[in-house]
Every structure is written in structure tokens, then in C-alpha cells.
Amino acid sequence: MLHNIGEWNPQLFREIQGRLKPKTISIVTLASIIGQFLLFVYFKGMLTLKEGNYSRYCTGIVEGNSYNSYDMCNLDLWGNVQIIKELWWLDLFITMSIMGVFILLVVGCYMLIADVSKENAKNTLNFIRLTPQSAMTIFGGKILGVPILVYLFGILAVPLHSIAGLKANISFPLILAFYGLLAVACFFFYSASILFSLVSTGLGNFQAWLGSMVIFFFLSTTVGVIMNSPTFSNMSFDWLLLFNPVIFLPYVVKSTFLSPQTINYFSLNGLNNLSFYGNFWWKNAFFGSLFIITNYAIWTFWLWQGIKRRFHNPTDTVISKYHSYLISACFIVFNMGFTLQQINYDRQNESLIALQVFNFFFFLLLIPTITPHRQTLQDWARYSHENSVSSRNKMADLLLGEKSPSPLSIIVNVSIVTLYLIPSVLIFSYGEDKLSYTIGFLFSGMMIIIYGIIFQLFLTVKNQKRNLIASASISSLIFSPFLTLIILGAKGTEYNIIWLFSAFPLVGVDLTYPLSMLGVFLTQAMIIITSNYQLKRVLNKAGISETKALLNDRVSSLS
Structure with missing residues (x-):
């Protein structure tokens, strides 16, 4: 055998x-x-009972208020304690x-x-x-x-x-x-x-x-x-x-x-009331x-896609960019399905904040899995510098390439989630806050894009501990708004403009003035453009340096 x-x-x-x-x-x-x-x-020791004892396995009924919720033990005609075996x-x-x-x-x-x-x-x-x-x-x-x-x-x-x-x-x-x-x-x-x-x-x-x-x-x-x-x-x-x-x-x-x-x-009520897009499958x-x-x-299935990639090539990203788009689509379909169980006036805001929390943690896991590291980016930058390609091919490479930087891919993933999420919220939510919810999710998407670009930027740093530096930088960006709110002694949605720079802007978007929202949007857009420009500059410089190094090596070998 x-x-x-x-x-x-x-x-x-x-x-x-x-x-x-x-x-x-x-x-x-x-x-x-x-x-x-x-x-x-x-x-078995729980069944060593006598008449007058209290136990969950006994069948006697206690009248009035007893000191516990157990039933009294009674004897049957043969003198044995009656129990629910x-x-x-x-x-x-x-x-x-x-x-x-x-x-x-x-x-x-x-x-x-x-x-x-x-x-x-x-x-x-x-x-x-x-x-x-x-x-x-x-x-x-x-x-x-x-x-x-x-x-x-x-x-x-x-x-x-x-x-x-x-x-x-x-x-x-x-x-x-x-x-x-x-x-x-x-x-x-x-x-x-x-x-x-x-x-x-x-x-x-x-x-x-x-x-x-x-x-x-x-x-x-x-x-x-x-x-x-x-x-x-x-x-x-x-x-x-x-x-x-x-x-x-x-x-x-x-x-x-x-x-x-x-x-x-283990009451069945929870499963009976659980629904997915209004379908009570668990009844x-x-x-x-x-x-x-x-x-x-x-x-x-998606876990095994990552296992196969990392096993055959440990330096690859955990998942490909193409697979990341499909994973994002799967995620938001499931996440939205359970969010729409109970959208009503009383708990609508809580449900949508929970949805935003799930989205945030999903992208916190997704971003590192599709972000290439320094050596991979250097190889890609050198290839791009040596081989002039059309803008169309370059766009395809940025969207689907194995070694290309991740910002555009992160934007696409955020767009997939947001484009599915916003129409669902507009259709199924109640009240006059639909515009606020839409703006809140847009701000959330922009903050995730900022995290992704900065994370990629720090992975290009020439330092052995760049993973730690990148993670620490993103962590500080995530926690600094909450730390600021604590220092200011904010209660509830006070200092709501700070919430718009956090991972969960939906909390503060309701009470923020339109002009303030516009200012926050322009600031976030400027951060995205500046960070992206800096990343492009770093990659161009790396491509030129790598090409020069290769040419020098070839010249020295010929001489």
C-alpha cells in the first residue's frame, strides 16, 4: 500500500x-x-444527581424564581432520577x-x-x-x-x-x-x-x-x-x-x-435570519x-493560485494583476451580499461603515500581494528604458504585466469595488444621505490608492529592510488620523475633516461642508499625482542606471 x-x-x-x-x-x-x-x-459525573438537585438534564419544573435556570431533579416510580438522556x-x-x-x-x-x-x-x-x-x-x-x-x-x-x-x-x-x-x-x-x-x-x-x-x-x-x-x-x-x-x-x-x-x-434563529441579497439560503x-x-x-481556489505562483518563483508577487481583478470582483459581490441583509433607517449607517471596514482590510491584504519589489522593478525599468514601446502596449503592461509597478492595478481594483458598490448603495439605501455615502466611499477609494502608491514607492528604497519601512510608513498613515483625533479629544464625529483623511471617511462625511470636501478631494488628488510622479522619476532613474551598468560591464568584458 x-x-x-x-x-x-x-x-x-x-x-x-x-x-x-x-x-x-x-x-x-x-x-x-x-x-x-x-x-x-x-x-458521566454530571449525572450523579439526587432528588432536589438542580441540573439542565433534569425534567422537573420549578415554580417561581429559582436561583438558577436549571430544573429540579425528580424521581420516577422506581426511585431513579428522571433525566433527559x-x-x-x-x-x-x-x-x-x-x-x-x-x-x-x-x-x-x-x-x-x-x-x-x-x-x-x-x-x-x-x-x-x-x-x-x-x-x-x-x-x-x-x-x-x-x-x-x-x-x-x-x-x-x-x-x-x-x-x-x-x-x-x-x-x-x-x-x-x-x-x-x-x-x-x-x-x-x-x-x-x-x-x-x-x-x-x-x-x-x-x-x-x-x-x-x-x-x-x-x-x-x-x-x-x-x-x-x-x-x-x-x-x-x-x-x-x-x-x-x-x-x-x-x-x-x-x-x-x-x-x-x-x-x-446553537439556536437556528441566526441562520434562519441570515440572508444573501435577500435570499435566505440557510433556512x-x-x-x-x-x-x-x-x-x-x-x-x-484563489489561495492555490497564490501557492502555485510563490512555489515556482518565490520572488513573484503572490497573485497576478489579472487574478487580482477577479478576486476584487468576488470579494465585493460577497461583501455587498451580506451588507444588504438589513439596510434600514436604524442601522443603515452601521452596515455601510462595516462594509467600508471590510473593504479597507481587504485592500490592506491585496496591496502587498500585487506589489513587486525593488529588483523586479529595476529589471522592468531597464527593459522599458532599452525597448521603446507604444503607449498602448505600455498601458497593457501596467495593467497585466508581471513585473510592472502596481499603482494602476490598484486603481483598477479600487474602481471594480467602487463601481459595484456605489450603484448598490444608491439603489438599496434609504433617506437623503445617498450622496454622502457615495462621497464617503469615493474618499475611501482615494485613500486606498494613496496607501498603495506610497507602499510601492517605499519598496524601491535601497535598503535591506524596505519591507519593514514600507509597512511602518503605511501604518503611520493609517493610525495618524485616529491619533490626532485622540490628542484633540474629539467626541463622536467632531473634527470630521480629519475623518476624511482616515481609512473610514464615511464616519465624518455627513457633517462636512461641501467646500471642505472639495479641499480634501483636491489634496488627496495632489498626493496621488505627486507620489505617482515621484515613483515614475525613481523608476526612470533606475532604468538609466541599470542600462549604464550593463553597458559598462559589456565594454569591460570586450576590452
Whole structure:
């Protein structure tokens, strides 16, 4: 069997051979069995009840106000405490489900990031690049092989987990659907971990800890919202919940036919009220699951585009300019769909500010992924200087070229998002603030363009720490308006003109005078033009210098 695996995927064979040792298998098996035993004993201890005790598993009804929300324990005709066994099994099933999600995603992602980081540090990844295997084969082998002990730990827990689900009257197809969704989630998060490890090579040993802690924080936050909130936010933030496989558990809980008051967690109300462009897909478990899997599939596909590029050429940008346009289109379609859940007079401004926050963080991630570095720009500048091309070809190169500077591409990405966003806001928003919202999103787009051009400009600096300099410069630009507002002691939307120079101008655009808006617009336009001119000057100078250096080398070699 191992020989067949080696023929199919040599990388997977190497991972299995290196990790599945008798000692490690024994340790993981014992850890899984002992962990399940201790968890079962803990839950069993909750059933050591006597008459008059209070417990969520008891069936007695307490009249009046009790000191807690639990029911009183009563005895049946045979003197046994009456309990709701299905609820006890459901609690065990849910606990194991959440623990399984955390173990598979947090530990699995840590192992993958640490493994790829180790390969990078030892330069063995460069040798793997020389093999004829594709990126999908190599990293697919790592996804299947590196966390294989985590898979073993989880598989050993499946029998008890499945029994607990069946005893709680959960249908077996729903249990299988949860396992399938968890597998899809693992593939998404593991793909994201691999891309993160290929991109953030300068973090060293901290790389794996940072990645796994971010995932742990994300899972903890979203699990708390899904588990305890009777309804969701009805804003863009709800989109994040779909990336947590725990989102499927309300369907599982509902299938037990226990009353929501008895269970008191994972209410289906949140999913019932969740909509996408007014379509309530999540009222049905099948369509809800299909949408969640589609969401995973789309973003996993884009992650793999970045993995393939960075694997075959580590100096390339993470994604191509052409792909960035498609990613921007996908992003705004999803983001706008969840924003339009509840656009009304009461929460309209909050929903649109949340939309702007999501747009800002999206571009904060997108800009570094399409921005080439100093050496790449020098090569492009030299080529442009040596080869005169028509303005039409140069424009195409700036829009789609692999090595060309990013400002025009950033402008196009911002335009894609803005041109989809503004008509949607104008059509679906209420009141007389539509013009203010439009202006607010335009200012936001201009600030993002400023960040992008300045980031590209600082990456041309002749300094080994130019990445750090560029990141620090953009961070200071982002935080300086908020720091200014704090120093001035601003309350609410005071000093609204400063908000127009921040990442979220929608907050202050309402109370700003038209003349002030015009001044801000002209200032931002001047910053964009000046920064772009400076970038062009730097690139022209670099092209001339590189050409002269090459000519001198040729002359010296001939002499």
C-alpha cells in the first residue's frame, strides 16, 4: 500500500514514512483514548444527581424564581432520577465537535506552517522545486501527510462521537455532512497556512505560532457568536461566520427535536435570519451547506493560485494583476451580499461603515500581494528604458504585466469595488444621505490608492529592510488620523475633516461642508499625482542606471 502511495504522491509517502512510527502511533492512540475516557467520565459525573438537585438534564419544573435556570431533579416510580438522556448525549457530541474543530484546525495549521518554514530555513524547498512534481502534488502531499497524527487522533474519536450523535437522535446523514464540511474547512485553512508560510518567510520560528494563534482567535470569537447569539449582526461581519465549520451545528441541534429553551445554545434563529441579497439560503440545511462549501471552494481556489505562483518563483508577487481583478470582483459581490441583509433607517449607517471596514482590510491584504519589489522593478525599468514601446502596449503592461509597478492595478481594483458598490448603495439605501455615502466611499477609494502608491514607492528604497519601512510608513498613515483625533479629544464625529483623511471617511462625511470636501478631494488628488510622479522619476532613474551598468560591464568584458 505504501508503495502505491509513493507512486501516486512521493511527497505524501515521505511524510507518512517520517511520521508514522510505532512510537508516535502508540502515543497518539493512547492520548486520544485517554482523552475520550476522561471527557466521558467528566460528563458521566454530571449525572450523579439526587432528588432536589438542580441540573439542565433534569425534567422537573420549578415554580417561581429559582436561583438558577436549571430544573429540579425528580424521581420516577422506581426511585431513579428522571433525566433527559438525549440532551446529555447532545452536550457530549457538541463538546467533542468543537474540540475536534480546534484540534484539527489550530494544531494542523501549526504543524503545516512549522514544516514549510523548516523546509525554507534548510533550503530543502528549493530542491523540491527542481523536481517535476507540481505544486498541487507537493503541497497536497503535505496537507495529507504533515498533520497525519492529528488525523489519527480525530479518527479514533469518531466512534464515540458518532454514537453520541445517534443517541441524541441526530440523523446519521447530518453527522456525515458535518464530517464532510469539516474536511472542506481543513483544506481551506491548511491551504491558507501553506500560503502564509511561503509569503512570511522572515518571521522564523514565530511564523507557526503567529498563524495558529490567529486561527485560534478567529475560531474562538466566531464560535462564541454562533453558539450564544440568538441572531447575527445582519452586516458584513456575518460573512466571517461561514468560514467556521461550527456554523453547521445549529442544524444538528435542531434535528434532535429538543426544545431550544432546553438546549440553550446553537439556536437556528441566526441562520434562519441570515440572508444573501435577500435570499435566505440557510433556512434549509442542504442549501445552507451548499453555500458554505461554495464559499470555501471559491477562496480555496484563489489561495492555490497564490501557492502555485510563490512555489515556482518565490520572488513573484503572490497573485497576478489579472487574478487580482477577479478576486476584487468576488470579494465585493460577497461583501455587498451580506451588507444588504438589513439596510434600514436604524442601522443603515452601521452596515455601510462595516462594509467600508471590510473593504479597507481587504485592500490592506491585496496591496502587498500585487506589489513587486525593488529588483523586479529595476529589471522592468531597464527593459522599458532599452525597448521603446507604444503607449498602448505600455498601458497593457501596467495593467497585466508581471513585473510592472502596481499603482494602476490598484486603481483598477479600487474602481471594480467602487463601481459595484456605489450603484448598490444608491439603489438599496434609504433617506437623503445617498450622496454622502457615495462621497464617503469615493474618499475611501482615494485613500486606498494613496496607501498603495506610497507602499510601492517605499519598496524601491535601497535598503535591506524596505519591507519593514514600507509597512511602518503605511501604518503611520493609517493610525495618524485616529491619533490626532485622540490628542484633540474629539467626541463622536467632531473634527470630521480629519475623518476624511482616515481609512473610514464615511464616519465624518455627513457633517462636512461641501467646500471642505472639495479641499480634501483636491489634496488627496495632489498626493496621488505627486507620489505617482515621484515613483515614475525613481523608476526612470533606475532604468538609466541599470542600462549604464550593463553597458559598462559589456565594454569591460570586450576590452
